[in-house]
Amino acid sequence: MQLLIKTNRFDQYPIMQMSLEDLGYNGELEEYRREHGLSSFEIGRVISEHKDRYTVQTNANEYDAELLGNLRFTATNRNDLPAVGDWVSISEYDGNKAIIHAVLPRKSILERKAVGKLGQTQIIATNIDFGLIVQSVNRDFNINRLERYMTICHTSKVEPIIVLSKVDLIEKKSLQELLNQVKERLKNVPVYAISNQTQFGIDEIKTKLIRGKTYCLLGSSGVGKSTLINTLTGVKLMETGEISQSIDRGKHVTSHRELIVLDKGIIIDNPGMREVGITSTPDGLEMTFDEILSLAQNCRFSDCTHTHEKGCAVLAAIENESLDPASYANFLKMQKEKIHFESDAIERKRKDKDFGKMIKRVQKQRRNNKY
Numbered sequence: 383m384q385l386l387i388k389t390n391r392f393d394q395y396p397i398m399q400m401s402l403e404d405l406g407y408n409g410e411l412e413e414y415r416r417e418h419g420l421s422s423f424e425i426g427r428v429i430s431e432h433k434d435r436y437t438v439q440t441n442a443n444e445y446d447a448e449l450l451g452n453l454r455f456t457a458t459n460r461n462d463l464p465a466v467g468d469w470v471s472i473s474e475y476d477g478n479k480a481i482i483h484a485v486l487p488r489k490s491i492l493e494r495k496a497v498g499k500l501g502q503t504q505i506i507a508t509n510i511d512f513g514l515i516v517q518s519v520n521r522d523f524n525i526n527r528l529e530r531y532m533t534i535c536h537t538s539k540v541e542p543i544i545v546l547s548k549v550d551l552i553e554k555k556s557l558q559e560l561l562n563q564v565k566e567r568l569k570n571v572p573v574y575a576i577s578n579q580t581q582f583g584i585d586e587i588k589t590k591l592i593r594g595k596t597y598c599l600l601g602s603s604g605v606g607k608s609t610l611i612n613t614l615t616g617v618k619l620m621e622t623g624e625i626s627q628s629i630d631r632g633k634h635v636t637s638h639r640e641l642i643v644l645d646k647g648i649i650i651d652n653p654g655m656r657e658v659g660i661t662s663t664p665d666g667l668e669m670t671f672d673e674i675l676s677l678a679q680n681c682r683f684s685d686c687t688h689t690h691e692k693g694c695a696v697l698a699a700i701e702n703e704s705l706d707p708a709s710y711a712n713f714l715k716m717q718k719e720k721i722h723f724e725s726d727a728i729e730r731k732r733k734d735k736d737f738g739k740m741i742k743r744v745q746k747q748r749r750n751n752k753y
Contacts, residue, residue, distance in 0.1 A: 402441045406509060406594050406648055411469055411486055423471035423483055428464050429641035436464055438472055438480060439643070445480035447472055453482065460505075461491075466639040466650060467508035467596060492538045492598055506534075507598045507639055507650045513540045514649075516601035516610065518548040519560055519575075525567055526712045529670055531600050532571065533716060537666030540598070543572045545587070547606040550577040567706055569673075578609045588614065591647035598650040611642060611651055667720065671713045673705065689714070 401407075405427045415421055426438040426445065434454075438447045447470075449463070457463050462485075464470055469486040492506040492513065513535040517523060528544060535542040544564060549557050557575060564573050572590075576583035591597070591614075599607040612618050641650045668675045674696055678686065682693025688710075691697075699705035 400441055400643065403594050404643060404648075405439065405441070406596050407469070408594075410489075414486055415471070418484070420471040420484060420486075423473055424480075425486075426470060426472055426480075427641065428466055428468045428470060431464070431466055431639065436470075436482065438470060438482070439641070440472075443474075443478065445472060445474065445478055447480040447482050449482050453484070461503070465505045465508050466641055467510060467598075469509065490538045490540050492534065492540055494534055506600075506652060507641075509596060510538065510540045510598045510650070511592075511595040512597045513542045514545055514597050514599050515542055516545045516547055516599055516605045516607050518551075518605040519546050519557060520548055520551045522602055522605050523560060525563065526708070527602075528564070528568060529709070529712055530716065532568065533666040533670045535600075535666075536669035543590075543597075544568065544574070545610070546573065546575045547610070548577060548579075549575045549582060550580045567709055576610070578606055578613045581613070584613055588646070591644065593646050594648070596641075596648040596650065599652050603653070608651055611649055614649070615642070615644060667713070667717060671709065674710065674713050677705065 402425060407425065407427075411425075415425065424440055426440040426447075428436050429439045429444075430437040434448065436447045436449075438445045454463070464482060464485050468488065470482045471484045471486070472480040472482055474480050488508045490510050491508050492510050493503045494506060513531065515528060515531040515535070517528060523546075532542045546557075546560065546564070552560075561573060561575065574583055574587055574590075576587060578584070587610075599610070601607055639650060639652050641648060674688070677695045677699050678688060680695035681688070681691070683691055686694050686696075688694055688696040696705065696710065700707055700710055
């Protein structure tokens with residue numbers, strides 16, 4: 383599998399001709415570009431971000447880019463600034479440098495609750511088509527966490543794909559039992575078993591990649607996300623840590639998000655996430671736990687909380703063992719997180735509004751003191 387992208391790091395590897403379509407560009411983006419007077423600017427995609435600097439890839443070059451001052455000053459929050467996966471209009475200067483003039487509309491925003499920040503979200507990546515949820519089958523395996531990742535994918539209108547890695551570390555019988563567990567609880571989601579060491583399942587993953595579609599790797603540290611990229615490209619693009627003999631887990635190496643273009647598909651590597659906090663995700667929860675929501679339609683009360691009410695169809699399904707109690711418990715936990723996030727978001731907006739009023743009062747007092 384040959385690389386399409388040409389950067390200083392990849393100069394030693396074979397390069398193929400690349401088009402904007404290979405990067406994921408489409409007719410809707412081109413129409414927006416024309417309608418908003420951006421045709422005179424070059425179009426590129428953000429492939430990495432380092433504080434206030436961005437690496438932007440076009441069909442011919444890679445640029446070290448910075449924001450136009452007005453774009454930075456008019457941003458109301460971090461989400462208004464470019465993120466990995468964004469399409470941007472740029473103007474070149476001084477060879478390989480560029481200025482970002484505008485961020486084109488995003489078709490999807492993959493995000494999670496910002497760690498340690500009241501009612502705020504953190505963008506993982508944008509313009510994603512598929513979320514590759516990677517989980518190793520040894521110590522990392524946790525179906526509850528898979529449901530959590532699936533929920534943030536569904537919320538963002540991103541199609542989840544589950545990849546169980548490191549299958550060479552367990553017996554075939556144990557692997558089949560895990561696959562049965564996943565398929566029984568997480569219905570209608572593609573599941574693939576792979577080993578980067580033995581190459582088991584890698585060819586099947588390669589055949590599923592679609593040209594021009596973007597895949598974002600999701601999962602904890604050390605599950606083999608960067609190794610999977612190296613395996614798919616056939617070259618060592620991403621640094622990987624040695625496997626710890628005590629916990630059968632690779633050391634965390636990836637420190638930032640990075641977009642890599644293949645001859646089929648586009649992959650975004652992503653640092654391992656210890657926390658996958660739920661945001662305001664009504665649609666995401668409904669899609670992940672569609673069986674529970676379907677049962678809820680038969681509850682006696684329309685405002686049933688599915689925790690104690692008489693006539694609750696969900697509790698009845700638990701009692702007659704037609705609903706997985708572990709999935710039900712995970713649903714309640716994530717629903718509670720959603721409610722807390724929404725409450726925190728309202729509180730944050732109130733504080734921001736009060737702070738804004740205080741600033742206006744101070745400014746008014748300063749103007750009055752001048753006269």
